[in-house]
Structure formats: structure tokens, C-alpha cells
Amino acid sequence: MFIFSKPVTLRFGTADDAIWPPALSWYYNYKPLPEPKYKDIPQSEFEFVPMLWGAPETKGDTSFVTTIKDLIKSGVNITNVLGFNEPDAPYSWGGSYLDPITAAQVWVDNIKPLSDMGIRVGLPACTGGQDGLPWLRTFVRECSALVSTGNKKENCTFDFVTIHWYGSFEGLASHMGQYAAEFPNKTMWITEYNFAHQSLEDTQAFYKTSAEYFDRLDFVERYSLFGAFRSDVSNVGPNAAMLSNDGRLTDIGAWYLGKESTGIKPTDGQSVSVAVRHTMSIVSASLIGAAAISWGLF
Template sequence: MAPPTSRSWLSCLISFVAICASASPAAATSSSKRGLVFTPNVTHPMDNYIWTQKPSDLTWYYNYGASPSGVFSNVTQEAFEFVPMLWGAPADASDTTFLTTVKGLITNGRNITHVMTFNEPDGPSEWGGSNVDPTMAAKVWMTNIVPLQEMGIKVGLPACTGGWGGIPWTNQFLGNCSKLISTSTGGKTKNCTFDFIPLHWYGNFGGLASHIGEYQSTYNATNPKIWVTEYNFDNQDLPTTQEFFNMSAEYMDRLTYLERYSLFAAFRSDVSNVGANATMLSSGGQLTDIGAWYLGRSATGVKPTDTKSSGAVVDLDFRRCICGWDNGYYYT
């Protein structure tokens, strides 16, 4: 067979570029509100580095603990803010381990400006909740959180589930906390204060919008900010899941009182507890469309159930050069 002429090669190249352009949707809207719910992958540790590769919209993260994750040790606090969390209550309310840990981070030069408290205290442990009584939570707040407030650190209310019991639990907690604070000031009435309200939601977009609005209207007297620290539309088909992601991101990005949000999806689809289609990584460890959109990148075309890994470096480099995309992997 005769070698192709320059004209036939050019025609082929133009056709290839046209196909790439039609198959690669535009990048999702960029947002500085987006954070990472970090769930480390021990089986595939390289997955843990995806979230800080450029380009990325992620500006902050939490890991359900008081200390930053070692995998991000080479990233500055200013570039990728770590937010400590007091996940549950210690057995003894006078235990100040959390307070000591956060103070230690600050002493060692980490600029901690926000902390979160009590992960789903209204939920049972078998569902992932911390199952903390509102009275005990208030006592632990006094010993571990109030001293941080006095240092100027912004604190979040306990992050209740998206169920009906969240607001009643929060109201009981605030009542107990206010009584303890008033007692500590010699009986002078003083309310328990907070700076932001973390919310969790698993369900459709209408439910998410309603849930955000309910908390904002219930506690708007103190003008708090809202953080949605866990959310997703679990166990749906792929088109429904992608539609939810795009609608919810657009909605939360334009709410002025909603300060931050973090999609619960930073794991592979084959280990997902929110359904295979709701994840940011495929079974093979590549960024799905949702994963790429969340990072502010173009769609990858990778299905959540795809098992192919990132082995074809030459092919990916060629596609990146010609089409400007690389199936979700950026090589630095």
C-alpha cells in the first residue's frame, strides 16, 4: 500500500479533531466553594493524589479527623485548606484531646481557621453516625470548642443527617449549650454561638434545595453560612445522577449564604456505598464525567463501571495534544 499523501493525512487529522471536539463537552463551571471529603484508598494509593493534581477547583478538605492527611503533606494550608473535625464525643466530657490537637497544629505553623463538629450525631453508629446525645455534645463543646472560638476560630454546628430528626436534635443541643454557657458566666443569659451550619443530604435536587432552605430559615437570626459537607443522589441511573450533579452545583454556586460544599464521591465505583454511578472515579481509577466536572475540567467520557486504568500513556498524550483532554489523567 502506498504511503498517505500530505493532503490525506491532513484530512484525517481534521476529521479526528472534529470527532474529539464533538465527543468532549466543555469544562464545567469553576467554583472556589468546592472541597474534598477525603476517604483514602489503601488498595490503590495513587488514587489519593488525583485530587491535588492541576487543574483542580478544590480549595479545602476534611477527613473526619483532627489531623491532616499525610498524603497532602507537601501541599500548603493556603493552597488546600485542612478543616479539622471533632467526629464524635469522647467517653469523658473533660477530655480535651481535640482541643490540644488543633492547638498543636496552630503552634506548628498551620493556619487553622475553621473546625467542624460531631458527624451525624442524630444517626446510629451502624449507619455511620456518631450517635451523640445532645446533652453530652454540649458538654464536649464547652471543653473543646468554646476555647477555639475564644482564639478566633470559626466553628460549625454538628452536622446532622438529612432526616427529620436533625433540627430537633440541633435545637436540644443549642438549648443545653446555652444553659452551660450561661452558668459559666455567672447565670447571665448567653446563647451558644456558631459560624456555619454543615448539612448532609442524599436524595434528589428538590429535596436538597428544600433541606438547605429549611436550615437557613430556621437559624437565619444569627445569619450563619451554610456548608453542605456531604451530598449525593445515591443509587440512580447515570443520566439522573449527572443531571443532579449539574443542577445542584449550579444552585449552590449562586447561593450567597452557601459558603462551601463537598460531594461525597471521591472513590471508585466498585467500592461505592452510594451506587456505582455517583462516584468521581471509575472502577479502573479514572475520573468519570462527574469527577472531572467537580474538579472544573472537561468531561472524560469514562463510564463509572469502566475497568480500564490509565495504562495507555502514549495514546493519552496524543489525545491531549490534539484534542485537549486526556480521559481524566493529567501528567505533571
């Protein structure tokens, strides 16, 4: 059984919408506003973390910071905000495809005011590819130049680093080590991770090893598995699914909720049509007891 010592969440497809569970403590949906089904749940029970996914269409647009301030005025206690989603990747890969110079200006316009209010902000989440760190170095340099005035040099500040990874555990540990060296004394949120398109044995081994690793590291604050409810809608491979075809918890689904192994494989049971599956959503959601946040299937 896996009992997590750190806040965990799930982000996966819309077909198996779930009711809010006590097993999870936070979520994000790549958007500035919470999901309607969870908007009335206190932040102290199930925290929503807004995200500025990419750059607005209009230069100088500050609608993101306005939206977050309005949320706070309405009584939603926003304490953390996530930055750009994979700005070093093209739209076709799910990235926000944003150059670091433009990103720096958008950050100063929309994220810095929130940081000045005391809200914790996460560094943009680049891919695990070789372009990620160079992108971030340029971004931090350009952002620091924007917030500096005259001879007074300022640093573009952030509170935690966000990590995305879709390879082996050894690669994940190395990637995290590179970020720790690049940004010392910063905590980490692992906001997307999995060992994509692997055998069931390797997928499960990666899950267990990485979860135990995260829980041992003091600088890892939170982690969020990138998975799917069903094998036929998983873009990280069928073996990463948390429910079987007939809606039962797989081993990974059970482990993520701190439960015992079920011995159920993602492909077990008869697959149902999308139309039928939608009507079964509450049943499936009640079974898994997990928050299904829409992340879209690219």
C-alpha cells in the same frame, strides 16, 4: 464545563490515593490531624479543616482542643473547625451517635475555646432525616445554658451551618431552606451530599443542578461531594464514581475538576483487583488530579 466559584473538595476511599492538586482548595478527613501526605502543604494552598467527630471516651477530655492548639503552635494556620459528624445517627450508619446534652458539654470543653480564639466553627452536621433539626435545637439550648452564668444569658455561638443530604435535588433545596429558616444569617457548608443509588442519568443531572445551585447562593460558602473513585467501592451507588473501572475520569469526575465531559461511564473498562489497584494509585491520582481523603467504608 463547570468552573466553580466556591471552594470545593473531595472525600472518598483510600484505594486511589492522590497527589495534591491545584483544582481543590480544602479538605477534611473526619479527624483532628491532617493527612501525612498533605501536612507540609501550606494552608493557604490546600486548607485542612479539623473535625471533632464524636465524644471522647473520657468525660472532660479536652484532647481535641489541645491537638488543635498544638497544630497552630507548629505553624499550621487553622481557621475553621467542624463539629460532630451525624450525631443523630447510629455508628452502623456512620454517625457518631451522640445525645445533644452530652454533645453540648463536649462542645463547651473542646470547641468553644477555639471559637474564643477566633477560629470559625461549624454547627454539628446532622443527617438529612427528620431527627436532625430537633437534635440541633436541643443541642443549642443545652449549650447556651452551659455558657450562661447566673442571670447573664449567653448563646452558644457557631459561624456556619453544615448540611448532609442524600436525596433528590428538590429535597436538598427544601432541606437547605429549613436550615436557613432555623438559623437565619448563617452561611452554609454542604459537607456531604449526593443522590444515592440512582441511574447514571439522574446522578449526573443531580450533580449539575446542585453545583449550579450552590454557586448561585451567596450563603453557601463551600461544598463537598460525597463520592467514590470506583464504582465497586461506592456506598452511594456505582454511578457516583469519579473514575471508571480502568482509572479514567468519568463525566462527574471531570466536571468536579472544572473539565469538559469525557463520556466515560463509571463501569467502563475492566475492574482491577485491590492489590493491583493499590500499585496503580499514583497513576490514577495523577490522572484525576484530586485529593483522596480517607472516609472509610462502613
